Amino acid sequence: MFKNILQTEWLKVKNYTAFWLLISVAAISYPGINAIVYFTYDDITKGKTQGGAIAKMILGNPFNFPETFHTTAYLSSFFTFIPAIVVIMLITNEYTFKTHRQNIIDGWQKNTFIWGKFVSVALVTFIVSLFFMLVAITLGILATKTYTLAGIFGQSKYILLFSLQVFYQLSIAFLIGLLIRKAFIAYGIFIFYSLIVENIMVAFFKLKAVKFGQDFGRLLPMEISDRMIPVPAFLGKFDEAGYKAANAAVNTHVLYTIILTFLIWFLSFTLFKKRDL
């Protein structure tokens, strides 16, 4: 069954220019953001000033193996909205062209249709994770002077964390597309919420953390998975206690993210099955 699903979903995107265009944008933006930080850091620390030398001594190079996986994952996670647009496009297209009906009419079960989208989201996650890995490894090679094989992959758990985070956030994008049906409204909601509303709410809850007894911001939909990848070590140096706490909470957030991912897909399967198309 999965071979047929994969083949069909591939036929849907294979010759779709907009899909490949957006994937190319992702392919450019991931190296882009990381390279900017890499070269800015390089510039500062290469300088002959005393400040630069101190910075280098205190911060270390964030793109050294194995820390490069952590730094790159953190920086790249700001750009998940690009593959999210791809995912929203893939599901809302089906509504626009009414092909969600035709797929069922032609003999797919409703579950098969959602599995198709699950596979697509997994595929986009895979592509994006591949970009991330290439960038992390390339910058690692550029930054590291001497390295051992064990040293290279010491932080490779961030590959998995990054993939899980992307898959979860793309699943949210998918659910919004599935519920809203209209492409531009779905893009609007996802981007406005994930880039603006939630950041304001996270800041708000952080301010009121003492008053409310705890920081509820960490339980917001995107933040819950953002906290799987805490700020990189070099930024953590500014708030050692906070950095330690963030690292300690990672496992809890991994669990939350896995549970929520499961719930999102369970909801998608149930909704699509019950709904008139």
Added chain:
Amino acid sequence: MAVLEIKNIAKSYGKIKALDGVSFDVPPGSVFGILGPNGSGKTTLLSIILDVLQSDEGSYTWFGQEPSHLHRKKIGSLLETPNVYHYLTAVQNLRITQSVSGRGSEEEIDEVLKKVNLYERRNSRFTTYSLGMKQRLAIAGALLGRPSVLVLDEPTNGLDPVGIAEIRELIKELATQGHTVIMASHLLDEVEKVCDHVAILKKGKLLTHGRVDDVLSDEECFLVCSEHIPALRSAMNQFPDVLRIVDTPDGIECYFHKSTTSPWRINDFCFEKGIVLSQLYTKKKRLEEKFFELTND
């Protein structure tokens, strides 16, 4: 065994009853027309039997079995509008149809595109097609892999007269090869030309169904004409068992229950009354008349 058996299907959209206890069977090898004015529930009914909508009540079977997706794979369907990926070409779209349904092969894709006259434009994107070409692609999708049953919702939508005639011939050809065709339409002329069975819906209710000949011929109509129409009309009013008389520019139409009279008895009757007929013939009732008769309040 019926290809499709519909039992007491009902469906509401809020307060509006789109279908209200509809039941009928589609015999194998028939060309079955589902007729009804706009909003009578034709597409809703087809959507239910294709599992796109869920009925509130009632049930249906395909090939005498509980309906499943495996049946749908064997049925070529076209519902409402051409539902295809706009950014793909005809061939690319049909490959998806093939992948989802398991019907057809690469050669058969070319074959159906030739059949619907879209072969020349097979590698152009759907968005560049005219309305008629879009409809042809949707029909090609339904025909792919020669399914034994076809469900076609308004198949001639958007086609020009030549296109309509081609589709008509295609449906007739399919019927002679033993395929079952279920088609919804409000084009009575079309249905009359190709269908052998018909079901007529109005506001979600099934008004009548059965063989086209049976549905049409519950009454007989004779057109009679003479020099002096008023005298003819008053004479015919006295004719035994006449149901009603309608004036037309060509004379008067007299309606009777089926097989209750014959032309020679009318002729004889008028002659006795001293009226010489200038015209007398049996008028075959057309589906259109029957349709208006049934669907008019």
